[in-house]
Amino acid sequence: MSAASEIPKDYTPQSTATLASYLANVPAVSAILGGDTSDWTVFEVGDGNLNLVFIVKGPKGGVAVKQALPYVRLVGESWPLPLSRAHYEHMALTEQARLVGRLVPAIHHYDENLALIVMELLEPHIIMRRGMIATTIYPKFADDISTFMAHTLYFTSDLALTADRKKAMIGAFSGNTALCKITEDLIFTDPYRVAELNRWTSPQLDPYAARWREDGDLKVAASRLKLKFLSSAEAMLHGDLHTGSVMLTPEDTRIIDPEFAFMGPMGFDVGAVLANLLINYFSHDGYEQQPGERDQYREQVLAMAETIWTQFHGKFLDLWRGNPTGDAYPVSLFQGSEGESRLEVERQAYMDRLWVDTVGFAAAKMIRRILGLAHNIDLEWIEDKERRAICEARILTLARDMMVNTANYPAVTDITAAARSIRAEMKSY
Amino acid sequence: MSAASEIPKDYTPQSTATLASYLANVPAVSAILGGDTSDWTVFEVGDGNLNLVFIVKGPKGGVAVKQALPYVRLVGESWPLPLSRAHYEHMALTEQARLVGRLVPAIHHYDENLALIVMELLEPHIIMRRGMIATTIYPKFADDISTFMAHTLYFTSDLALTADRKKAMIGAFSGNTALCKITEDLIFTDPYRVAELNRWTSPQLDPYAARWREDGDLKVAASRLKLKFLSSAEAMLHGDLHTGSVMLTPEDTRIIDPEFAFMGPMGFDVGAVLANLLINYFSHDGYEQQPGERDQYREQVLAMAETIWTQFHGKFLDLWRGNPTGDAYPVSLFQGSEGESRLEVERQAYMDRLWVDTVGFAAAKMIRRILGLAHNIDLEWIEDKERRAICEARILTLARDMMVNTANYPAVTDITAAARSIRAEMKSY
Numbered sequence: 069m070s071a072a073s074e075i076p077k078d079y080t081p082q083s084t085a086t087l088a089s090y091l092a093n094v095p096a097v098s099a100i101l102g103g104d105t106s107d108w109t110v111f112e113v114g115d116g117n118l119n120l121v122f123i124v125k126g127p128k129g130g131v132a133v134k135q136a137l138p139y140v141r142l143v144g145e146s147w148p149l150p151l152s153r154a155h156y157e158h159m160a161l162t163e164q165a166r167l168v169g170r171l172v173p174a175i176h177h178y179d180e181n182l183a184l185i186v187m188e189l190l191e192p193h194i195i196m197r198r199g200m201i202a203t204t205i206y207p208k209f210a211d212d213i214s215t216f217m218a219h220t221l222y223f224t225s226d227l228a229l230t231a232d233r234k235k236a237m238i239g240a241f242s243g244n245t246a247l248c249k250i251t252e253d254l255i256f257t258d259p260y261r262v263a264e265l266n267r268w269t270s271p272q273l274d275p276y277a278a279r280w281r282e283d284g285d286l287k288v289a290a291s292r293l294k295l296k297f298l299s300s301a302e303a304m305l306h307g308d309l310h311t312g313s314v315m316l317t318p319e320d321t322r323i324i325d326p327e328f329a330f331m332g333p334m335g336f337d338v339g340a341v342l343a344n345l346l347i348n349y350f351s352h353d354g355y356e357q358q359p360g361e362r363d364q365y366r367e368q369v370l371a372m373a374e375t376i377w378t379q380f381h382g383k384f385l386d387l388w389r390g391n392p393t394g395d396a397y398p399v400s401l402f403q404g405s406e407g408e409s410r411l412e413v414e415r416q417a418y419m420d421r422l423w424v425d426t427v428g429f430a431a432a433k434m435i436r437r438i439l440g441l442a443h444n445i446d447l448e449w450i451e452d453k454e455r456r457a458i459c460e461a462r463i464l465t466l467a468r469d470m471m472v473n474t475a476n477y478p479a480v481t482d483i484t485a486a487a488r489s490i491r492a493e494m495k496s497y
Numbered sequence: 498m499s500a501a502s503e504i505p506k507d508y509t510p511q512s513t514a515t516l517a518s519y520l521a522n523v524p525a526v527s528a529i530l531g532g533d534t535s536d537w538t539v540f541e542v543g544d545g546n547l548n549l550v551f552i553v554k555g556p557k558g559g560v561a562v563k564q565a566l567p568y569v570r571l572v573g574e575s576w577p578l579p580l581s582r583a584h585y586e587h588m589a590l591t592e593q594a595r596l597v598g599r600l601v602p603a604i605h606h607y608d609e610n611l612a613l614i615v616m617e618l619l620e621p622h623i624i625m626r627r628g629m630i631a632t633t634i635y636p637k638f639a640d641d642i643s644t645f646m647a648h649t650l651y652f653t654s655d656l657a658l659t660a661d662r663k664k665a666m667i668g669a670f671s672g673n674t675a676l677c678k679i680t681e682d683l684i685f686t687d688p689y690r691v692a693e694l695n696r697w698t699s700p701q702l703d704p705y706a707a708r709w710r711e712d713g714d715l716k717v718a719a720s721r722l723k724l725k726f727l728s729s730a731e732a733m734l735h736g737d738l739h740t741g742s743v744m745l746t747p748e749d750t751r752i753i754d755p756e757f758a759f760m761g762p763m764g765f766d767v768g769a770v771l772a773n774l775l776i777n778y779f780s781h782d783g784y785e786q787q788p789g790e791r792d793q794y795r796e797q798v799l800a801m802a803e804t805i806w807t808q809f810h811g812k813f814l815d816l817w818r819g820n821p822t823g824d825a826y827p828v829s830l831f832q833g834s835e836g837e838s839r840l841e842v843e844r845q846a847y848m849d850r851l852w853v854d855t856v857g858f859a860a861a862k863m864i865r866r867i868l869g870l871a872h873n874i875d876l877e878w879i880e881d882k883e884r885r886a887i888c889e890a891r892i893l894t895l896a897r898d899m900m901v902n903t904a905n906y907p908a909v910t911d912i913t914a915a916a917r918s919i920r921a922e923m924k925s926y
Contacts, residue, residue: 225728226724226727226728231674231677231678231681231727232674232675232678234727234728235671235672235673235674235677236671236674238667238668238671238730239667239668239671239672242664242665242667242668242671243664243665243668244664245660245661245664245665246661248660248664249660249661252660252824257827257829257830260830261827261829261830282835284831284835284836284839285839287830287831287836287839288839288840288842288843290830291825291826291827291830291843292843294824294825294826295655295825295826298655298660298663298824298825299654299655299663299729299730299731299825300728300729300730301667301728301729301730302728395681395723395727396720396723396724396727396728397720397723397724398686398690398720400686400690401686401689401690401716401719401720402713402716406711406713407713407716410713410714410716410717411717413717414717414720414721
């Protein structure tokens, strides 16, 4: 359906009653399930905001089925959302599979007219955010997510692609406007103005919400980030890379749900990961029965954030050194040891600029989860509103400074140090 | 033909023998010409590098006909170039006509299969570059070109467009890869490496060409500009906005030939204009019979460069203040007098960033005309190679400093002052 937002004539939303007979006509899927429809169980499990998600199990195996609805599931038909997002998700998944296949679910079947993707059933994986609330340790995550980001961002950038292939990708994703607009509105705009969809822990954070709407420096900084999001086609982004888009076990990591994918600024993906770890770091004060009982996990979360950036930095640069196949910084300009050493200095400078973007986008992602529409269960599940408000106020305090005084955070350790110190010093909201 | 580079089945290059009978079947055109084919005269006048250009005159009036060839005319069939460039030129002309109709030629007819555009015949307009070599004064040019740039760039940017319309334009132009690649190679890459197509005034400038290939800081700066060209989709660019793309009289200005149009960084267009004025400024030393006889014109050229930036700056900001209809810097964030005054500070900062881009791109455009494939007649027509080399060496000296030490040129007067001082002090190449 390309970029069109129309509903195909033969589109029908699936249900637990209809899905099995549909899948029976898809040989690749019925072979995985084994037996026939009478042996299959179908559950609707979607806990996301946008789509239908089913798990289907048969005697031999299971699959996950994701189908787009022509509206936002969370809100209903009053908020239409084009089915074409399944097209973009499928396109992004296909590209990610090519680049880092072991880190995304395998695709078994795609039906463009039904806006429906049948994928590998990930078991016993859980959503990372839930695991982190329960202080589960994921020793492989830093390595895996840094690989995912380094490969998907590097290989879809001008550093790896020729300009014609890069422009073809820009064209291919340019129709995913409705999903981009959700980001543009909910992340870069609404938290900084009166907006019907905003919500926050009230009345505790009312003064923050009010200050945010009056804070000129902050609004300018958020608007600069929005402009970058609108106009910098650096690489194919996942576009929604928070801990709710990760399913994993301590041994295996999978990145799901790239329906927000488009060609945008790399720092947006990297910042999303760091933001969600920082949110989780601050959230544990809402859960501790005894002060300090989660200290060790907290520190592991910060260490994970540091490792992710450090490893991403190293892996991205290694890919650049080993695969300089793009039209940017052409190899032919930097021959010989002198050329190579000058280019290496520039590679570091390139990463420094990417870091600046990352800090800003991370801050925007932190703020939107506290003052905007969509919140994180890391914070939402804290029952005591007073405690929750303190956690959230700390996050807002760090995020505002990251966004407005980005130059004060030249290294990832500057952020983690600031997080520790804000947590230690801010005793009330 | 969208982005496809195929040759349509019914494509045939026109000639002075065939064109009249083709146009006879186009009522809009034959009405302009009057009479019938036996009354019409057809001349082939293309002096550009890429296309066929005809002038057709009849008893009532005349038209200009531009047809793309499936290769680069200057080089021949060994350098294929897709006919789709006519599609992009037509699309850009149409958009420019909507925005600044009086500054572009009217389109009478477009034939996608023939890659052929019939346009208003511009008489007695001449190519601006020729006029400037002959020290013709164009009192309206600064006003007109600043209006052209302010309107075409502002109204196709995120400041004026909603994100969905902007992304649609990005998609629509994303196929113009072959023309973009000419820029990418010839402007940002070849002058900084050994490339078969490079040429320069030799042996006089041999040491410059050699130094350029070894200058790490310069190559990094050029590569950063190239990366910006590849990845910053800020607005619809003309893409080739030099004084050879301007036809004018002292009273009337028209911008032609937007076949390089795509969604790119605004500073590339603005820089192109300034670069070509600076080249012209330095060229007059190659023509003077008596030293100083062109002093007055020289100063007028620099004054024109200053006025263009100053007026562009003012007009762009006025459009922003008056038409804040885009998704970037949304009006709703900057309400009230405090919001407006904070936004005004940011508008100035935005223009400062655009200026930095402009200085860099101007420098790249100056260098490519001296060390790359395509040269300007401003310099080429200087018969004495020694004198030409001095002019060119001065341009290279200024351009290198603009590109590497951009921060030393915070205002357009810093560039014009440097131009004066380099001309006064550099007595040999």
